[in-house]
Amino acid sequence: MEGIEKLKEMIEGSSRIVFLGGAGVSTESGIPDFRSENGIFNAIREFGYPPETLLSRSFFDRDPETFFKYYRGLLMNGEAKPNAAHYALAKLEEKGKLTAVATQNIDGLHTMAGSRNVYELHGSIMRNHCMKCGKFYDEKFIAGSKGVPRCTCGGIVKPDVVLYEEGLDHDTLMGAITHIMRADMLIVGGTSLQVYPAAGLIDYYRGDKLVLINKSSTPYDRYADLVINDSIGKVLGEAVGIE
Numbered sequence: 001m002e003g004i005e006k007l008k009e010m011i012e013g014s015s016r017i018v019f020l021g022g023a024g025v026s027t028e029s030g031i032p033d034f035r036s037e038n039g040i041f042n043a044i045r046e047f048g049y050p051p052e053t054l055l056s057r058s059f060f061d062r063d064p065e066t067f068f069k070y071y072r073g074l075l076m077n078g079e080a081k082p083n084a085a086h087y088a089l090a091k092l093e094e095k096g097k098l099t100a101v102a103t104q105n106i107d108g109l110h111t112m113a114g115s116r117n118v119y120e121l122h123g124s125i126m127r128n129h130c131m132k133c134g135k136f137y138d139e140k141f142i143a144g145s146k147g148v149p150r151c152t153c154g155g156i157v158k159p160d161v162v163l164y165e166e167g168l169d170h171d172t173l174m175g176a177i178t179h180i181m182r183a184d185m186l187i188v189g190g191t192s193l194q195v196y197p198a199a200g201l202i203d204y205y206r207g208d209k210l211v212l213i214n215k216s217s218t219p220y221d222r223y224a225d226l227v228i229n230d231s232i233g234k235v236l237g238e239a240v241g242i243e
């Protein structure tokens with residue numbers, strides 16, 4: 001395929017690649033996108049609210065019981081595994097060609113695949129902290145808890161996931177921006193570029209190798225140096241040589 005050959009060539013000539021990824025990277029690992037039409041429909045049918053409400057900070061504070069009921073349903077209980085896209089990016093980092101992965105996903109799959117420098121813009125389900133004493137809890141604790149998960153001290157254990165109405169973590173955002181500004185190649189994948197902050201982050205890239213890989217077109221296609229409308233796992237897997 002012509003696009004993949006071109007992508008291979010661009011990767012070959014780069015040494016400071018940054019990857020910016022969206023929900024499409026995770027859906028290929030079987031993780032449902034709660035922002036999809038189906039995800040919204042199911043949330044309203046079962047809980048009476050759209051995901052944007054259920055996953056908002058004010059809802060969390062008002063009705064943590066229902067929040068956790070919905071949130072627990074989103075957790076994969078460790079069943080989701082990284083796909084070829086995750087492994088390809090880990091391999092590029094290992095080869096010294098990729099400096100950072102910035103992702104909107106909260107599933108921790110990049111880290112699981114071996115990526116080290118990962119900026120999780122929306123946080124991670126893998127980290128949870130007591131709101132009272134700060135004690136750490138893993139994902140299994142939340143998945144296996146009933147009702148509102150409580151710390152041994154009695155405080156509520158809150159996922160380190162950026163809820164609607166909450167700001168992004170400043171250091172995480174700045175880290176991603178710094179790497180994008182220094183990048184000689186920016187690969188954007190699995191996002192229609194309509195969810196904050198992905199679209200805004202692209203503007204920090206100054207190079208001439210902007211690659212967009214997404215199943216459907218995006219508003220940024222015309223600014224890209226290469227557009228590939230296909231599965232992110234298939235494209236990156238092939239370009240980097242992952243089985």
Ligand code: ZN
Pocket residue numbers: 130131132133134135151152153154155
């Ligand atoms: Zn505590």
